[in-house]
Amino acid sequence: MxxxxxxxxxxxxxxxxxxxxxxxxxxxxxxxxxxxxxxxxxxxxxxxxxxxxxxxxxxxxxxxxxxxxxxxxxxxxxxxxxxxxxxxxxxxxxxxxxxxxxxxxxxxxxxxxxxxxxxxxxxxxxxxxxxxxxxxxxxxxxxxxxxxxxxxxxxxxxxxxxxxxxxxxxxxxxxxxxxxxxSPPSPPPPSLRLPSIIPPLIIQTTGCASLLQRFTPFISPLSIHPSSSGSTMDSTVSAYSEKLREMSVLSLLCSCLYSQPHPNTFGLFEDMEVKSLNKRASGQAFEVILKSPTEASPERPQTLALPPQKKEPSLGELQRRLEAAEERRKSQEKQVLKQLAEKREREKEVLTKAQEVNNNYSKMAEEKLHHKMELIQENRMARLNALKQRLREKELHAAEVRKNKELHTELSG
Missing domain, CATH: 3.40.50.300 (P-loop containing nucleotide triphosphate hydrolases)
Structure with a gap:
């Protein structure tokens, strides 16, 4: 469907x-x-x-x-x-x-x-x-x-x-x-249209085939103009090629799309300098300048000076140092002893206070116990007296009963 x-x-x-x-x-x-x-x-x-x-x-x-x-x-x-x-x-x-x-x-x-x-x-x-x-x-x-x-x-x-x-x-x-x-089909927006021509890049050196291989996917066409030949030139060209490999693709692309020659140096390396020449009809040209070995070689580091030797102290200075150290030791010992004395004093105060609390507690406990014993004794005596009173009353009652019985016997006899 x-x-x-x-x-x-x-x-x-x-x-x-x-x-x-x-x-x-x-x-x-x-x-x-x-x-x-x-x-x-x-x-x-x-x-x-x-x-x-x-x-x-x-x-x-x-x-x-x-x-x-x-x-x-x-x-x-x-x-x-x-x-x-x-x-x-x-x-x-x-x-x-x-x-x-x-x-x-x-x-x-x-x-x-x-x-x-x-x-x-x-x-x-x-x-x-x-x-x-x-x-x-x-x-x-x-x-x-x-x-x-x-x-x-x-x-x-x-x-x-x-x-x-x-x-x-x-x-x-x-x-x-x-x-x-x-309605005809609408054209694509201008933002999607790509430029049809990219300016060519011209490098005024010799033997840069590796550079051509690296930049061919990005820039086309790439023109290389040969210069003079010779053993000296071959070594120079070899140096150019090695240094050009270090140049970024972005820098070369920017130079191609730049409409006017840049007034400043295009690239500056430790032992070479790349300058942009005047704009040509066919593209952009560069000038590579190698520095002399004396300029390129770094300066020798200076010899570092030895640190000054320390002066040995005299006997009097040593004696003064020993006396000062002894005074510091005595001061520290005195301070430590003072701290120990204060600590012992605090411990003594705490112990005294604890003893007072203990004595007070013992005294209060003893008083409570004594008071309790007195109450128990009083209660015991009260109960004992009550028993004696009851026993006395019983004896009196028994005597009265016997007396009444004897009297009744006499009257009946």
């Missing part, structure tokens, strides 16, 4: 003009087995809606863009890829007709849409007291000059009932095909 050619159609207009309803009717009429949404539940588009239909060998892709004022600034981002524009006008909203005209005028003023077919739909013609097509043409008459030679049609439409949908889509399909067939 062959892939169909895709063509993009923009659906523009103010919000609540009926763009999404028109798109749904288009998909319902031109797509088999398509179940569209309930047209009465369509709300304002925030962003864009995309729908596609197939018509023969072509596939039309509709971009329904939001019409709010803050979203109209995004319309021009889609102009470059569009093959046709459908502008929807709400025929029942006469108050916003001026706003719709302003958006329409701004849209057709874009150079990107020059020559693109334009279909203007006077929507909601099924509503009574709506503006007719002649009324809309009169209101938009100021924009006629900006429409230019492009194909344009103002057509009545009712997206809700489907009136005029088929005719509008058929008209758009026919006219953007005509526009595509009459």
């Amino acid at each position: 062959f892939q169909k050619d895709e063509y993009c159609i923009l659906i523009l207009g103010l919000d609540n003009a009926g763009k999404t309803t028109f798109l749904e009717q288009t998909k319902t009429k031109f797509s088999k087995n398509y179940k569209g949404m309930n047209l009465s539940k369509i709300t304002t588009t925030v962003g864009l809606n995309i729908g596609t239909i197939d018509m023969g060998k072509a596939r039309l892709m509709f971009w329904d863009l939001g019409g709010q004022e803050e979203l109209q600034s995004l319309w021009d981002k889609y102009y470059a890829e569009s093959h046709g524009v459908i502008y929807v006008i709400d025929s029942t909203d006469e108050e916003r007709l001026g706003e719709s005209k302003e958006a329409f005028e701004k849209m057709i003023s874009s150079e990107v849409l020059e020559g693109v077919p334009l279909l203007v739909l006077a929507n909601k013609q099924d509503v009574e007291d709506c503006l007719s097509v002649p009324d809309i043409k009169t209101a938009f008459s100021d924009c006629a000059s900006k429409i230019g030679k492009r194909d344009c049609l103002v057509q009545p439409c009712s997206a809700l009932s489907g009136q005029g949908v088929n005719d509008g889509i058929e008209w758009m399909r026919c006219h953007f095909f005509l526009h595509l067939s009459s």
